Each structure stands twice: as C-alpha cells, then as structure tokens.
Amino acid sequence: MAEAKYNEDSIKSLDWKEHIRLRPGMYIGKLGDGSSQDDGIYVMLKEVMDNSIDEFVMGAGKQIDITINNGEVTVRDYGRGIPLGKVVDVVSKINTGAKYDSEAFKKSVGLNGVGTKAVNALASYFKVSSVREGKMKTVEFCRGEITKDSKLADSKEPAGTLVSFIPDDRIFPKCQYLNEYVERMVRNYAYLNTGLTLHFNGTIYKSENGLKDLLQENLSGEILYPIIHLRGHDIELALTHSFAQYGEEYYSFVNGQHTTQGGTHQAAFREAVVKTVREFYKKDFEAVDVRTSIIAAISIKVQEPIFESQTKTKLGSQDIGPSGPSIKTFIGDFIKMQLDNYLHKNTEVAQILLTKITQSERERKELSGIQKLARDRAKKSSLHNKKLRDCRQHYTDKADRRLETTLFICEGDSASGSLTKTRDVNTQAVFSLKGKPLNAFGLTKKIVYENEEFNLLQAALDIEESLENLRYNNVVLATDADVDGMHIRLLLLTFFLQFFPDLVKNGHVYILQTPLFRVRNKKETIYCYSDEERQRAIAKVGAKPEITRFKGLGEISPDEFKHFIGKDIRLDPVIIGKEGSIGEILSYYMGKNTQERQDFIIDNLKIEKDLVEEAEV
Numbered sequence: 001m002a003e004a005k006y007n008e009d010s011i012k013s014l015d016w017k018e019h020i021r022l023r024p025g026m027y028i029g030k031l032g033d034g035s036s037q038d039d040g041i042y043v044m045l046k047e048v049m050d051n052s053i054d055e056f057v058m059g060a061g062k063q064i065d066i067t068i069n070n071g072e073v074t075v076r077d078y079g080r081g082i083p084l085g086k087v088v089d090v091v092s093k094i095n096t097g098a099k100y101d102s103e104a105f106k107k108s109v110g111l112n113g114v115g116t117k118a119v120n121a122l123a124s125y126f127k128v129s130s131v132r133e134g135k136m137k138t139v140e141f142c143r144g145e146i147t148k149d150s151k152l153a154d155s156k157e158p159a160g161t162l163v164s165f166i167p168d169d170r171i172f173p174k175c176q177y178l179n180e181y182v183e184r185m186v187r188n189y190a191y192l193n194t195g196l197t198l199h200f201n202g203t204i205y206k207s208e209n210g211l212k213d214l215l216q217e218n219l220s221g222e223i224l225y226p227i228i229h230l231r232g233h234d235i236e237l238a239l240t241h242s243f244a245q246y247g248e249e250y251y252s253f254v255n256g257q258h259t260t261q262g263g264t265h266q267a268a269f270r271e272a273v274v275k276t277v278r279e280f281y282k283k284d285f286e287a288v289d290v291r292t293s294i295i296a297a298i299s300i301k302v303q304e305p306i307f308e309s310q311t312k313t314k315l316g317s318q319d320i321g322p323s324g325p326s327i328k329t330f331i332g333d334f335i336k337m338q339l340d341n342y343l344h345k346n347t348e349v350a351q352i353l354l355t356k357i358t359q360s361e362r363e364r365k366e367l368s369g370i371q372k373l374a375r376d377r378a379k380k381s382s383l384h385n386k387k388l389r390d391c392r393q394h395y396t397d398k399a400d401r402r403l404e405t406t407l408f409i410c411e412g413d414s415a416s417g418s419l420t421k422t423r424d425v426n427t428q429a430v431f432s433l434k435g436k437p438l439n440a441f442g443l444t445k446k447i448v449y450e451n452e453e454f455n456l457l458q459a460a461l462d463i464e465e466s467l468e469n470l471r472y473n474n475v476v477l478a479t480d481a482d483v484d485g486m487h488i489r490l491l492l493l494t495f496f497l498q499f500f501p502d503l504v505k506n507g508h509v510y511i512l513q514t515p516l517f518r519v520r521n522k523k524e525t526i527y528c529y530s531d532e533e534r535q536r537a538i539a540k541v542g543a544k545p546e547i548t549r550f551k552g553l554g555e556i557s558p559d560e561f562k563h564f565i566g567k568d569i570r571l572d573p574v575i576i577g578k579e580g581s582i583g584e585i586l587s588y589y590m591g592k593n594t595q596e597r598q599d600f601i602i603d604n605l606k607i608e609k610d611l612v613e614e615a616e617v
Contacts (some may be wrong), residue, residue: 017092017144020121024171027118030404034176035571037184037507038260038475039116041167041175044122046185047115048075048163053189053256055079056196057448061160066186067175071166072125078160081132084152088139091120091128091163092146115227116163120144122172123165131157143168180575181507185258187217192256209296211238211251219295220245220501221583224356225349230338237269239296241356244583246445248466248501251297260506262468268328269298272335280343281354289360300331363445370449387453388460389420391429394471396462407431407460408473408512408565410553411479411488419478421558423565429472431460436488440495441590448499455493467502475503476571478512480552493574494590504574513570514556518548527563529570559601 020027024040028047032039045066052064052075061078082090104274120126121144129138136155140148167175179201190205191214198205207213212229215238222243229238242249252259252266259266273294274287343350347471395405404425410416416432423430438451448454462469477492479485489511497504503509515527519537521544526537538545550556556564564570 017117017121020118021171024122028122031172033172033174034178034181035510035573036599037181037573039175040122041172041177041183042185044119044165044167044379045073045075045177047119048073048165049185049189050256051116051163052077052079052161053193053196055161055257056193062195063197063199064189066182067201068179068182069201071175072164073177073179074162074164076160076162078158081159082128082130082137082162082370084130084132084135084137087128087130087137088146091116091126091139092141092144093117099559115315117144119163119165122168124168125164125166125358126168126414127162127164129162131155131159131161133159178556178573178575182509188214188251188258189256192253211236211299214238214297215240215295218251218505222299223295225352228339228342228349230334230342232334232338234301235299235334237296237298237335239273239294241296241353245293245295245501247293247502248291249295249502249505253297253299256299264327265298265300265331268331269296269327269335272304272332273339275332276336277337277357280340280350281357283494285357286361286364289357290362292360292364293356298331299329367446367449370446373449387432387434387456389416389423389430389432391424392426392462394398395473396469396471404474405429405472406474406476408476408478409433409492411435418553418556418558418561419565428565429460431457433488436484437491438493439491439590440498441586443498445499446598454495461503463500467500468507470503470508474571475508475510475511476510476512478514478553481514481516482551485552490589494586497586505576505613507573507575508572510571511574512554512565513572514550514564516550518550518560519545521545527560 010581024031028040028043029038030036030040032041034041048299049064049066052061055061055077056064056079059077060080063078065076066074079254099331120141124142126141126144127138129136136153136157138148138150138153139146143433169175183200183203186200186205190196190198190207191210194207194210196206209216209229210231212227216228220242224241224243227238227240230236248270250266250269252262252269254263254265270287270291273296274285274290277290278285343353392404393405407429408416408419408423409431410419411433411437416430419430434453437453438447440447440454448458458464458473461475462471475496477489479488493504493509494511513529515529516531517528517537518536519526519528519534520543521541524541526533526541528537534547538547553561
C-alpha cells in the first residue's frame, strides 16, 4: 500500500464559512432534524436570540418579536441596532463584535464572536437589517456569501436589528421546528428577563416573578410548601420540594443561557443547600435525604463565562471576575445567608422541610437492604444479561456530550433480534422486555428494586443516583404499532414519569416510527408510515404493486431494519405539555377505571365498520 504524501500541498486553509460548513458540529453541536430540543436548528435560533437578549440586558429595547413560518425564522429586537458601517462584518467575520468590550456587554452569553456567523454560514438564506438614527442597512446572504448589499436608506422603523434565516437543507435535510421546543425557549427567556415582552407567532410571553414563575409553570404535581424565591446581585433562585416525586429536578442558567447539563453553578447550589440545611437544623443529614424530590432553579450572571463547548450547555470552573470569589463561594455565601434567614422567618416551612427530610431518611433506610440485593443482582446480571445488548460507547464518555448514543427498548426477542443484527454496535444498544411491564402508577420506589426488569432497566441507564450519569442520550421506545405496543409504551412512560420524570422533561425519551406498509414493484421499494403515504406510493409505482402490511417489528427483516434506525431514523419526541400535571395525567390514563375515562372511551369509540367507511370516503 502506497504511503500518503504529507507535504506543503497537504496543508489547507479554509475561509470562515467553509470551515463552519465542513465542521458544523464544532459550532452548533449535533445537527438532527428538529425532533430533539438540542438539535442544531434550535441552537441557531438561540444564537440569534442571545444577541437580542443582550440588548435588553444593556437597557436597550423591551420587546422581541419571533416568527417561524414555513421554516423561515425571523427575530426582531428594538435595541440599539448594529452600527451601520459594521453590519456585514458582525455577521460574516469571525472574532468580530462588541462583546469583547466588557463595558458594552458586561455579562453576555456570547463572547467569542462566532454565533451569528455560524447561523449565516449554515443558512440557505440569511438576511440582516439594522436601523439606527433614522437610517437602515440591509444585507442578504446565501450560505455565507453576500447576494444583496443594499445601500443605506432612510427609515421610519424603530431602532433595532432584524435577522431572518432558513436553515440550509444541505446541512439539515428534512428538519422542522417544533413549536413546543421554541415555546419552551421563549418562556425561559421571559422568566430570566423580567420586564421583557416576547411575541412568538402571535402569542405574548412575559414574566413578573422570574424563576418563581418558571417553577410554578413546570410543577408536575402537589408541592410541600410555597416556592422559596430569593434574589440577589447577579443571582436568583427558587426552590421547593414535591409531595410525591422522586429524584431531583433542576433548571440552571448562566447569563440567560439554559445550562441543560448543569456545571459548576448547579453543583455549588446542590452542595450549598445541603450545607445550609444541616447547619440550620444542627443535624448531619445525608445529602440524598435533603435533596430527594427537590425542584429548583438557579440563575447567575458572571463576566466572561467559560462553557465546556460552543453550544454552552455546561458551565466550567471559573471565578466571578478577575479578582472575585469562586462561583462555589459566591453561591454558597448567598444561600447560607438568604436561605438560613428564610427558614428562621418561616418556621412553618422549616417544620415541613424537616418532616420531609426525616421521611426521606426513613424510606432510604427501609430500602437499603433491598437496594443492596437489587444492585448485586444487577451487577451479576450485567455479566450475562441477555436482555441488554450494550454498545461500545456511551453518552458519558465525552466531556461535551456531543456523542449520540441510543438505547432501543423493544418487546420480545423477535424484534430485538432484528434490531441487534442491524444496529450500530458503537452507539446503539438494545434492551428486550419479557412482555408487558408492571403498571408503576402509585407505587413507591421500592418496586424499582423489587421488580427485576425495572431494576435492570434502571441499571442499564445508570440513572439511579442522578441523570448526570445517563449512559444513552436517546431512550427510544421501539414497540409495535398495535394495541399491545401502545399499551407497553404507556406502561414504560408511566415508569419513567413516576420515578425519573427528568428523563422525559429533558427530552431524552422518543417513540420510534416504523413503517406500516411496504409498497414495491420490480424496480422500486417504498416504505410508508401512514395510509396517506401508502396511497402516494401506490400512485408512484404504478399498476399492481406488491403491498405488505407490517403488523410487528419482528416481521421486518434485519436487511430492511437498517433503513429505519440509521441516518433516516424517524423519532417522535415525548413532550410533556402544559395541559395538566404529570400526576393528573398518570392518574387519568393509568389510575383506576374512573367514570370520566369510561365516558371518554365510549364517546370516542369507533367500531370496525366506521373505520372502513371513513377509509372509503
């Protein structure tokens, strides 16, 4: 084999847009199709939004308008507007911007001058308009190249900046914005910036109480005591404990950036709460007993934040300022003083919290024996567990967590066999269920350890202690598209929502779409995911096609399965809506057979004759 030449010709220099397009993951994380809340198209929106938010933080403009229509995103703020002579540079020259001047943007989230340029380079259409002092400058781009550079013109528009873009379908094929994810992003911006009004596709978002509103909006059920809301210079926090929820739930932010993977500030918060509670009650509680069922949000502002990747989802270690205290000290001191004062002033809340901690301690001790047996069983099973076909790499292997790893949970050995033969052994694992899992609604955490299948699934995911240990970024429910498959999905979702709600809330759980039909002739094969797709496929392939109806995953051969779990995989994210709390949802669908549920089923029941008539119409 000839040795590859390595000389002057091997060294290549790419201009800014070529490098971004060649290595987009360096700038916006994973690409995706919009089904995951951290897919690249949402990072692109966030990068543009952050600039408008920074204007508000600096006291310029109190309104931001966001519209998404047919894949085109428009963000309009009413800040100072980009200096008219620098409009092109700001969106197309790396390391160009005002945020290097700490006086102009003291506590901004975007400091490296890359964000908007990355959006420009990865957009098939990009437009920026700036209005200042009665003048407007507009420039349009295509994949980073200027296509239209308008001359300076008079304008009666209010001052500010407008950015429109369409993600490039060469980079993001078949991508689509989900309104639920964008709405969540916009709500967070409102909670973190009291006094700011955001308009998204005609709906107004505004918050008067900051993180208290965020917690109130995201509560899954009943809480033990009113939300504790504390504010200080460059820090805000809110916390309470859930009545029935297990685990810990956190929303953490740095300079308005949602740090979904936590970091230094979140770790400092968790530690400071435990330390303050121990000192207040003068008892050496176990940390897990203090934090069990806690729901909390923390937001801090720091100069020149250091994130662990360009996507800014985890804060690294650093000081508040060049000579300021460490983040750990800053947060610790604030909580020690403010939370301690609150508990002294609110003795009823202090008593409720003490009762909760004592109850958690008692439950933990009752569980300790069975936990040890379950862990030993899981450890022993992991050596020869035929139910888990693990992969070589895991979500926790990478510091910045760009690696996409998936656990498929499927019903029976037949489906798992096809998946196992087809999967990517590096990043895709398969967990096979014995049959229908237990309905976990209303059960205590004890059942997770007593039920072997639940315990093995918990061990496979490694989420017993914390979601930070999650071994697979995507947990995919791969069940048949029939009544039994739907029931198994509900039972698995009940298990996750009952004991690990953060797994669902943080966008890690999906439903695998698999084809219902195969339509083919001698020249072409088309897989269809709905009856509408089947009709189109029949029209396309012509007369007398062969039509196969897949009743279960086990009927799909490994050769065919590779088309459905590779680059063209179709995943439906499981999203918790705002219609009701998790407790109410589970009670309705998985609780006792209430009259309300019976009435709903009767009112919506369709017999086979009705379905046939609808299909013929």
